[in-house]
């Protein structure tokens with residue numbers, strides 16, 4: 001099949017007629033499929049079910065220092081949980097605080113704290129005329145929603161295959177003291193599945209921001225979420241790089257077990273310099289008398305150590321790898337060489353990122369919806385929901401069952417073809 005751009009008007013019209021027939025047939029089936037949710041499927045959740053048996057009424061519920069986990073206290077998290085999350089985050093347990101069930105809420109709190117209390121003694125952001133954040137795009141919609149919620153101005157920074165465009169990041173943060181942070185998903189990024197290169201991480205560590213209270217929001221949500229046993233991405237550890245660069249306080253590193261155990265019922269943690277952690281503690285001690293230590297105990301006794309976590313992630317990969325491969329194979333078979341879309345082929349994480357021809361993404365998502373397939377809203381991967389090129393679509397292959405996913409992908413590619421043809425016909 002030749003590239004659509006090379007086709008004559010007549011050829012496009014003929015193809016359009018044929019594809020429309022296929023589309024109408026599928027639409028008549030009245031399907032209801034969902035490729036929008038970055039959630040594990042039920043069979044992935046089943047992998048963790050034995051965690052439910054780890055604690056019962058006969059279990060000794062003391063942590064290793066003898067504290068009764070049924071009661072208040074130990075706001076930093078029990079030592080064995082700090083060790084486990086420290087291993088996952090590749091930092092010493094002294095540099096970890098354990099939180100509740102969600103890393104996103106720790107990120108929300110961190111922005112809220114900076115707004116009302118300021119960062120390590122600096123002026124609270126709410127007292128400044130302007131506060132800005134850099135947002136690598138495409139990125140995670142919920143990050144952007146947090147900064148939007150607090151009225152922080154967001155600046156798009158393009159993602160390259162090595163991570164955010166560091167020339168732009170370096171220039172902007174060194175010149176503008178109102179830039180106070182940057183959102184990063186450094187490994188198997190949401191939505192492209194990109195892992196930052198060593199050089200990118202080192203350039204982050206060496207940043208010389210105009211604002212002393214500038215922080216890198218390093219959301220390592222997919223640190224152990226490999227799809228393949230051998231072919232894995234590697235991310236260098238940023239806290240240590242920052243210490244080496246003489247910039248120990250510049251980063252907050254977030255993580256959670258959401259997509260390791262149970263999303264919404266996992267444990268979250270933050271890793272940072274001791275000075276930063278003091279800031280976190282001062283806020284946390286007003287906020288809570290301690291997080292859920294029984295859940296910490298449950299996780300530690302179930303996983304035991306990092307090997308246990310890797311073993312669990314291999315089981316997840318066995319379930320989701322074929323789903324990624326189904327989507328990628330269909331995209332390649334149906335769209336390869338047509339010049340109407342490009343997509344990423346991640347080695348881990350939860351998403352595939354698709355870029356259509358400019359000005360087509362919204363229409364493609366609408367077309368798929370009309371035939372019963374829900375995709376993440378076009379534009380969601382950009383601050384304020386505005387994709388300047390209207391071309392990025394996030395594909396989430398993990399949640400649907402394999403047959404549903406195959407059908408949903410067929411409908412998606414058909415929608416891409418039809419919308420692209422309509423676009424090309426506008427100029428013929």
Ligand SMILES: Cc1ncc(COP(=O)(O)O)c(C=O)c1O
Nearest residue numbers: 102103104140185190221256258
């Ligand atoms: C990059 C990223 N960070 C954070 C989260 C949410 O994490 P948590 O469940 O720990 O709040 C997600 C969930 O999709 C995510 O993709």
